[in-house]
Amino acid sequence: MTTLAASATAPTYTGVLINGDWAEPRSGRTFDDLEPATGERLAAVAAGGTEDIDLAVGAALRAFRALPWARTNPTERGRVLYRVAQLVRERAEEFARLEAADVGKLLPDARSEVELSAALLEYYAGAANKVLGETYQAGPGKLAYTLKDPLGVVAAIVPWNYPLPLAVLKVAPALAMGNTVVLKPAEEAPLTALLLGQVALEAGLPPGVLNVVPGLGEEAGQALIDHRDVAMIAFTGSTEVGHKVMHAAAERIAKVELELGGKSPHLVFPDANLDDVTRHVATGLFKNAGQDCCAGSRVLVHRDAFDEVTSRLKAAAEAVKVGDPLRDEGVTMGPLISQRQRSRVHSYTTGALASGACLVTGGKELAEGFPEGSTFYAPTLFTDVRPEMKIYQEEVFGPVGVVVAFRNEEEAVQLANQVPYGLAAAVWTNDLSTAHRVAADIEAGMVWVNEYYAHVMEMPFGGFKQSGIGKDYSLHALDAYCQVKEVTIRL
Numbered sequence: 001m002t003t004l005a006a007s008a009t010a011p012t013y014t015g016v017l018i019n020g021d022w023a024e025p026r027s028g029r030t031f032d033d034l035e036p037a038t039g040e041r042l043a044a045v046a047a048g049g050t051e052d053i054d055l056a057v058g059a060a061l062r063a064f065r066a067l068p069w070a071r072t073n074p075t076e077r078g079r080v081l082y083r084v085a086q087l088v089r090e091r092a093e094e095f096a097r098l099e100a101a102d103v104g105k106l107l108p109d110a111r112s113e114v115e116l117s118a119a120l121l122e123y124y125a126g127a128a129n130k131v132l133g134e135t136y137q138a139g140p141g142k143l144a145y146t147l148k149d150p151l152g153v154v155a156a157i158v159p160w161n162y163p164l165p166l167a168v169l170k171v172a173p174a175l176a177m178g179n180t181v182v183l184k185p186a187e188e189a190p191l192t193a194l195l196l197g198q199v200a201l202e203a204g205l206p207p208g209v210l211n212v213v214p215g216l217g218e219e220a221g222q223a224l225i226d227h228r229d230v231a232m233i234a235f236t237g238s239t240e241v242g243h244k245v246m247h248a249a250a251e252r253i254a255k256v257e258l259e260l261g262g263k264s265p266h267l268v269f270p271d272a273n274l275d276d277v278t279r280h281v282a283t284g285l286f287k288n289a290g291q292d293c294c295a296g297s298r299v300l301v302h303r304d305a306f307d308e309v310t311s312r313l314k315a316a317a318e319a320v321k322v323g324d325p326l327r328d329e330g331v332t333m334g335p336l337i338s339q340r341q342r343s344r345v346h347s348y349t350t351g352a353l354a355s356g357a358c359l360v361t362g363g364k365e366l367a368e369g370f371p372e373g374s375t376f377y378a379p380t381l382f383t384d385v386r387p388e389m390k391i392y393q394e395e396v397f398g399p400v401g402v403v404v405a406f407r408n409e410e411e412a413v414q415l416a417n418q419v420p421y422g423l424a425a426a427v428w429t430n431d432l433s434t435a436h437r438v439a440a441d442i443e444a445g446m447v448w449v450n451e452y453y454a455h456v457m458e459m460p461f462g463g464f465k466q467s468g469i470g471k472d473y474s475l476h477a478l479d480a481y482c483q484v485k486e487v488t489i490r491l
C-alpha cells in the first residue's frame with residue numbers, strides 16, 4: 001500500500017487492489033502520474049505487471065466460482081452498487097478534484113462527470129433485478145425457457161479522457177450481471193479508478209469481485225487481454241488498440257465490447273439557426289480540449305452559409321481562454337493530457353498545412369506564459385480541406401476542426417460518410433423532412449438534430465464501422481455482459 005501526504009488532489013492509495021487488499025506491485029516498479037496543466041507529479045503509481053495481472057485475474061476467477069456473487073439475489077447485487085453510488089456522491093468533490101487535476105479538466109466538467117458516474121451506478125443497481133428470460137411452450141408437456149448467465153472474469157480497460165465515468169460504464173453493468181472485474185485504468189489518469197476501487201470495498205463489495213491494476217498498456221494491458229481466464233474484454237480507446245484487442249480475443253474466442261474512435265461530422269444546412277450552430281459546434285470541437293471520441297471535428301456547411309459559419313467559429317475559437325482549470329480564473333479550455341499527445345496533435349496541424357489546407361486560426365503549441373512541462377494547445381480551425389487528407393480522415397483527439405463546404409444534401413451525406421468511423425453526427429436544419437432523411441442516411445451510431453452531446457444514459461451509446469462493437473449505457477449494455485442459455489424440459 002502506498003500512502004501519499006494529504007493534499008487537495010492526492011489519492012490515498014496508488015498501489016494495486018487485488019482480492020480486497022492494497023499492495024505494492026509485484027513488479028516493484030512505479031510510474032509518475034503528471035498533472036498536464038503544470039507538468040508536476042501528482043503521484044507515483046504502481047506499474048502493475050504480468051504477475052500482478054495474473055494474480056488479479058486469479059482472484060476474480062475464484063470470486064466468480066467460489067463466492068456467491070454471481071448467485072447472489074440480483075436485488076442484493078443492486079443494493080451493493082447503490083451503496084457504491086452513495087459513497088461516490090458523498091466524496092464527489094474529492095473525485096472531481098482528482099479528475100480535474102489528473103486530466104486537466106474544468107472543475108465544473110469534472111463535477112458533472114462524477115454526478116454522471118453516480119447516476120450510472122444507480123441506474124445499473126436498479127437494473128440488476130430486471131433482467132428477464134423468455135418462456136416458450138414447445139408442445140404438450142414441454143417447456144422451454146432462457147437464462148441469462150454471467151460470463152466470468154471481465155477485463156475492463158479504459159482511457160484517460162473521461163476516466164471515472166468510462167470505468168463505471170464497464171464496471172457497473174458487469175457487476176450487475178454477476179461478473180467479476182479486473183479494471184486496468186489508463187496510465188495517464190489512473191487516480192479516480194483507484195479511488196473507485198477503495199469506495200467499492202467500503203460499500204461492501206466482496207474481495208476479488210473488483211480488482212484494480214494500474215500499469216502500462218504494453219505490459220499490464222497486454223497481459224490482461226491475453227489472459228486465458230478472461231472471458232470478456234470491455235475496452236474503450238483508440239481504434240488502433242481496438243484491433244489488438246480483437247486479435248487477442250480471437251485467439252481464444254473471448255467476447256469483446258469495443259468503444260473506439262470517431263471523426264464525427266456536423267451537417268449545417270442554410271436554414272439552421274447559426275447562433276445555436278456556433279455555440280454547439282464550438283462545444284463539440286473544444287470540450288475537454290477536443291479529447292473526446294465524439295468530438296465534432298468535421299464541420300460540413302452548405303456553401304450559402306459557409307463564410308458566415310467559418311467567421312463565427314473563428315471568433316469562437318479565439319474567444320476560448322486556455323489555461324490551468326484549477327488555478328486560473330475564467331478558463332474555458334485546459335491542456336492536452338501529455339507532451340506526447342500534444343506532439344501528436346501538432347503533427348496533424350503541420351501535416352495539414354503541408355497538404356495545402358488553410359489555417360484559419362490556432363495551429364500552435366502554447367508555451368509563453370505557461371508552466372514549463374505543461375501541455376496547452378491553441379484551438380485550431382482549417383478550411384480548404386479535401387476528404388483524402390489525414391486531417392479529414394483520422395482522429396486527431398485535440399482541439400482541431402475542419403470546415404468544409406457542400407452544395408446539396410446528397411453531397412453532405414457523402415462527405416459525412418467518407419471516413420472509416422461512424423460514432424456520432426449532428427444535423428442542423430429547421431426542416432423536419434431533411435432532418436429525418438439525413439439522420440437515416442448517415443452511417444453513425446448516434447445522430448443528434450439541432451443539438452450536440454445530446455446523449456442520455458437511458459439510450460445506447462456506440463458506433464458503426466471502425467468506431468466499435470456493442471453499446472455502452474442503457475439496458476442494451478447488459479446484453480454484452482451475459483450469455484443466453486436455453487433450457488428445455490419434458491414435463
